[in-house]
Amino acid sequence: MTxxxxxxxxxxxxxxxxxxxxxxHIQNKYKVRLKPEFRDLEPNELLTYTIxxxxxxxxNTNQNQIGITTVLNLDPVSDVFPGRIIIPYNNExxxxxxxxxxxxxxxxxxxxxxxxxxxxxxxxxxKSDVFISNNRWQDAxxxxxxxxxxxxxxxxxxxxxxxxxxxxxxxTGIQPSNEFDLDPSKSGILVSKNNAGIEKAYIGxxxxxxxxxxxxxxxxxxxxxxxxxxxxxxxxxxxxxxxIRCTIEAEEWGxxxxxxxxxxxxxxxxxxxxxxxxxxxxxxQVWGSTNEFIDCDRYGIRMHNTYPNATSVRSRIRDAxxxxxYVDIKVTGxxxxxxxxVSDNNFLGTPAAATWMDGDNFYSIENNNFxxxxxxxxAFSNGALPNRHTLNSINSDAYGILPLYQNSQYQFxxxxxxxxxxxxxxxxGEISSQGTQFLGNGNCFTGPSNTKDISTxxxxxxxxxxxxxxxxxxxxxxxxxxxxxxxxxxxxNADDYSDCGTxxxxxxxxxxxxxxxxxxxxxxxxxxxxxxxxxxLLRDKLEENPVQLEVIKAELDEKEQCLRKNILLLSHLLExxxxxxxxxxxxxxxxxxxxxxxxxxxxxSGRLTEAQNYLNGLRALTQE
Numbered sequence: 001m002t003x004x005x006x007x008x009x010x011x012x013x014x015x016x017x018x019x020x021x022x023x024x025h026i027q028n029k030y031k032v033r034l035k036p037e038f039r040d041l042e043p044n045e046l047l048t049y050t051i052x053x054x055x056x057x058x059x060n061t062n063q064n065q066i067g068i069t070t071v072l073n074l075d076p077v078s079d080v081f082p083g084r085i086i087i088p089y090n091n092e093x094x095x096x097x098x099x100x101x102x103x104x105x106x107x108x109x110x111x112x113x114x115x116x117x118x119x120x121x122x123x124x125x126x127k128s129d130v131f132i133s134n135n136r137w138q139d140a141x142x143x144x145x146x147x148x149x150x151x152x153x154x155x156x157x158x159x160x161x162x163x164x165x166x167x168x169x170x171x172t173g174i175q176p177s178n179e180f181d182l183d184p185s186k187s188g189i190l191v192s193k194n195n196a197g198i199e200k201a202y203i204g205x206x207x208x209x210x211x212x213x214x215x216x217x218x219x220x221x222x223x224x225x226x227x228x229x230x231x232x233x234x235x236x237x238x239x240x241x242x243x244i245r246c247t248i249e250a251e252e253w254g255x256x257x258x259x260x261x262x263x264x265x266x267x268x269x270x271x272x273x274x275x276x277x278x279x280x281x282x283x284x285q286v287w288g289s290t291n292e293f294i295d296c297d298r299y300g301i302r303m304h305n306t307y308p309n310a311t312s313v314r315s316r317i318r319d320a321x322x323x324x325x326y327v328d329i330k331v332t333g334x335x336x337x338x339x340x341x342v343s344d345n346n347f348l349g350t351p352a353a354a355t356w357m358d359g360d361n362f363y364s365i366e367n368n369n370f371x372x373x374x375x376x377x378x379a380f381s382n383g384a385l386p387n388r389h390t391l392n393s394i395n396s397d398a399y400g401i402l403p404l405y406q407n408s409q410y411q412f413x414x415x416x417x418x419x420x421x422x423x424x425x426x427x428x429g430e431i432s433s434q435g436t437q438f439l440g441n442g443n444c445f446t447g448p449s450n451t452k453d454i455s456t457x458x459x460x461x462x463x464x465x466x467x468x469x470x471x472x473x474x475x476x477x478x479x480x481x482x483x484x485x486x487x488x489x490x491x492x493n494a495d496d497y498s499d500c501g502t503x504x505x506x507x508x509x510x511x512x513x514x515x516x517x518x519x520x521x522x523x524x525x526x527x528x529x530x531x532x533x534x535x536x537l538l539r540d541k542l543e544e545n546p547v548q549l550e551v552i553k554a555e556l557d558e559k560e561q562c563l564r565k566n567i568l569l570l571s572h573l574l575e576x577x578x579x580x581x582x583x584x585x586x587x588x589x590x591x592x593x594x595x596x597x598x599x600x601x602x603x604x605s606g607r608l609t610e611a612q613n614y615l616n617g618l619r620a621l622t623q624e
Contacts, residue, residue: 120147126155141165147184156197166201169214234259291320314338405429413441423455435465440491453480465491515562
């Protein structure tokens with residue numbers, strides 16, 4: 001067999017199944033090691049071999065004297081099947097055992113090393129493939145010191161052997177303000193972009209444990225064939241790290257986050273992990289337009305927090321596609337000052353639960369599509385917070401919604417159910433009445449069949465409020481058929497359920513006039529509750545949709561004016577009924593104006609000492 005290097009096409013054809021003799025064919029020009037691409041081949045397709053190591057031309061033909069040969073563990077005779085050998089474009093290769101970078105350095109050639117350390121104050125930019133040996137496994141890593149920066153600009157970091165340790169970004173208690181802020185007192189920086197890759201690492205990227213959070217900005221990056229994908233360690237405060245348009249394929253977890261306010265995850269794809277995201281004592285922010293969690297053995301997203309969760313940041317999981325995970329989202333103890341938001345997602349083919357809220361939680365699950373899950377939501381003893389499951393399109397295999405045990409303020413409202421085989425909602429244990437006499441819950445149930453719309457497994461007591469089925473503005477599906485051990489009652493108004501699910505994603509219109517409710521305490525409270533939810537949704541959209549900025553801002557201004565009007569109306573109604581409650585309503589609002597109004601009510605009622613103490617507190621808060 002005759003082999004020759006073709007400079008233009010940069011590959012060597014192998015036409016026969018025989019021994020490939022490096023020494024006689026290319027020893028004088030290249031020192032290489034072959035890595036076959038193992039996969040199922042199409043008929044008549046050639047196997048591809050990728051060159052792992054390579055050096056420029058040398059006149060030394062004695063293998064024992066060529067250090068690169070020893071480092072690469074070159075075997076001069078290898079089995080090669082018919083195929084082609086790909087030659088890297090630059091035809092050059094750099095080999096170092098332990099590479100220390102102590103000044104700004106850019107490497108555009110292929111690189112082989114046993115370890116790389118980027119020292120404080122230095123920046124290392126890699127633009128070609130890097131291969132890390134695992135001869136010394138724990139040291140087989142790229143270590144970015146505090147005040148240093150590593151930039152992967154289209155480079156792929158892998159190994160010639162089994163797993164290497166991965167990229168470690170050292171942190172401090174202070175993160176840099178941006179990727180150019182190199183300061184020894186601040187965390188190290190990793191920037192990965194332009195389809196860079198990290199392969200065959202034990203942990204692809206980690207911010208070192210005990211070192212308080214390295215700074216990671218990964219965009220258009222592949223993390224593949226790793227034991228763990230990305231591990232964000234403890235960091236007190238707002239972590240500026242983010243993952244955008246990344247694809248992560250890791251065995252145990254795709255992204256791990258511990259004791260952090262949150263890490264921004266946008267438009268990422270996590271495939272085939274035991275847990276797509278594993279988050280402990282942290283908020284989770286997944287948003288954008290095309291997030292995917294696919295084929296995760298246990299959980300697409302798993303959040304477990306020590307109750308109560310100290311973070312004031314709201315968790316948000318939006319615009320994601322969950323497919324073929326055992327449980328899509330399981331959450332334990334996410335009680336922050338704001339409700340966790342699970343919205344505008346598509347849940348497909350989950351054999352267990354799409355969302356499983358376990359223990360004390362505060363959340364809103366809204367505007368989602370659930371298809372083919374055993375349950376769209378398991379609410380397992382979620383406590384006394386006002387949790388909501390609303391505006392969802394639910395086509396479940398067994399039960400649509402399963403509230404279990406203590407859920408004293410749980411509400412399911414404005415959902416569209418279809419095809420549940422057991423019941424649309426199955427209640428076990430304590431649950432609040434659904435809706436009020438002024439505002440019905442407006443669910444559209446599966447309808448006449450052997451399936452119960454709402455079933456119960458014990459003698460519980462609650463009331464489900466609905467509207468008249470003959471109302472021409474509805475389709476007649478909002479009254480539960482086959483009622484079980486609960487009561488049904490007629491309300492004055494019901495929310496319109498016609499916009500269930502993510503398409504369209506805008507909040508629905510309501511039959512009750514939110515801005516001008518009936519001037520009674522309960523309908524005004526219901527209006528305030530709904531307006532606050534809509535204001536929060538619009539504020540989120542304002543951040544995410546700069547193209548529609550003016551349209552969203554106009555709607556937000558309108559809803560905020562209605563909210564202020566109804567807060568004042570509620571305090572006025574309560575003033576003659578329950579002055580203490582009127583004061584509490586005003587004190588609970590964050591705007592300073594309401595605090596001054598609460599002070600005025602105290603003065604007018606003769607509670608001067610209490611008013612003075614409260615005013616002093618307001619002044620101190622304003623100064624801060």
